[in-house]
Amino acid sequence: MDAICAVFVGSPPDAIQNLSITILDRVMNKRVKLLDVVRLQQSDSDYLTVLHEYFSGSAAPKTLTALGNVDILQRKKLGLFCSAKCPGDLILKTYDLARALRDARVTVISGFHSPMEKECLSLLLRGTQPVIICPARSIQRMRISSAWKTPLVEGRLLLLSPFAEKLHCVTTDLAQKRNEFVAWLAGTVFVVYAAPGSKTEHFCHDVFSWGKPLLTLESDENANLLALGARPVRPENISAQWETVTSQCL
Numbered sequence: 001m002d003a004i005c006a007v008f009v010g011s012p013p014d015a016i017q018n019l020s021i022t023i024l025d026r027v028m029n030k031r032v033k034l035l036d037v038v039r040l041q042q043s044d045s046d047y048l049t050v051l052h053e054y055f056s057g058s059a060a061p062k063t064l065t066a067l068g069n070v071d072i073l074q075r076k077k078l079g080l081f082c083s084a085k086c087p088g089d090l091i092l093k094t095y096d097l098a099r100a101l102r103d104a105r106v107t108v109i110s111g112f113h114s115p116m117e118k119e120c121l122s123l124l125l126r127g128t129q130p131v132i133i134c135p136a137r138s139i140q141r142m143r144i145s146s147a148w149k150t151p152l153v154e155g156r157l158l159l160l161s162p163f164a165e166k167l168h169c170v171t172t173d174l175a176q177k178r179n180e181f182v183a184w185l186a187g188t189v190f191v192v193y194a195a196p197g198s199k200t201e202h203f204c205h206d207v208f209s210w211g212k213p214l215l216t217l218e219s220d221e222n223a224n225l226l227a228l229g230a231r232p233v234r235p236e237n238i239s240a241q242w243e244t245v246t247s248q249c250l
Contacts (some may be wrong), residue, residue, distance in 0.1 A: 004222060013171040019238075021056075031046050035067070035149075035152060035153065036067070038058030038065070038066050038070070039063055039064070039065055040064040040065075040066060041062070041063055042060060042062055042063075042106065045073075047187060052058065059072035061181070063162070064161065064162055064166075065139050065140060065161050065163075066139075066158060066160050067139055067152070067158070067160075068142075068152050068158035068159055068196035069130070069155040069156065069157070069158055069159050072107065072130040072132060072156070072157075073132070073160075073185070073193070074156070074199040075107040075130060076187050077107045077108070077132065077185060077186045077187055078106050078107065078108050078109065078181045078187070078188050078189075078190055079108075079109050079110060079111045079185070079189040079190065080108050080109070080110040080112075080190050080192070080234065081110065081182075081189065081190070081191045081192065081200060082114050082116040082117050082120075082191065082192035082200075083114065083116070083193050083195045083198050084114045084115065084116070085195060086116045086192065086193050089219060089221055090192060090193050090219055090222075091116065092150045092216050093119065093219065093235060094116050094193075095119065095123065096120070096150060096236070097190075097192070097217065097235040097238060098124055099123055099234045100238045100239065101120075101129075101238060102123060102124050102127035102129060103127070103239075104140070105127070105128070105129040105180055106239075106242055107130045107239070108120070108124055108129075108132070109131075109132035109133075109134065109182055110132075110133070110134065111134050111135065111136055111175070111178050111182060112133055112134070113135075113136065113170075113175065116166075118191075120234045122147070125147060125148070125157070127227075128156060129156065130155065130156045130157070130158070131151065131157050131158075132157075132158045132159075132160055132185075133148075133157070133158070133159050133160070133189040134159075134160050134161060134178055134182050134185075135159065135161055135170070136163075137163055137169060137170050137174060138161055138163045138165045138179040139159045139160075139161045140165045151180070155218050161243075162177075162178075163177075176199065176203075179203055180206070183206075183207055183210070183212060184193040184210075185202075186212070188212065188213045188215060188242075189204075189212050189213070189214050189215075189243075189244050190214075190215045190216065190233070191214065191215070191216050191230065192217055193216075193217070193221060194222075194225055195223060196224050200242065201224060202226075202229060204225060208229060212232070213231070214228075214229065214230040215230060215231050215232075215233045215235060215241070215245070216231070216232065216233065217232070217233060217234075217235075218232035218234050221248060231245075
């Protein structure tokens, strides 16, 4: 700060004005870049630097499109999932979980598509920690929610998609592929609730086969996930358990 002040002391008005314009231009250029959709190819250095550890061979998407701060991908990430219908007992616990994740500054990645996932996104965006949204469609020509614009400009939100520009309608198949994409990028997967016999429950079996740590809320409603081997979590303990799980994944 002293160095900045020293620049202004004794400087002519024109110099001060020019410096102010330069600073403003840099800030505005950064904002424009964060609001531009960029394409990442497998041959790009950014793609290789950020994603090489998550994918190998044919599993790697040939092209990714991103809107926002791509550097967020370098952080440890928690993948969040929930079935479309969530039991009442788990709804309140899920609100508590979202607040706890926000306060613990955990970077959450999700499609944020199901009703409870959307509720979690609303709470997470009120914090200062990074969030990654992966729609089950291309992000090109996608309408950007007004609630997303401030975190995008502030560099704490990233929209990421592995889908081609022509795929602008959400389908069941794209949603399944999106969930797999999110799980691959996440170091740990947290499933709030998976209805017995549902696609989400089947997805949890896949997560285990990939060797991913799987967490779920401590509840009788999640007996099927606990029987599968998911680790039970209480929202008030998420910070400590997150540190434990991520340290084990190093």
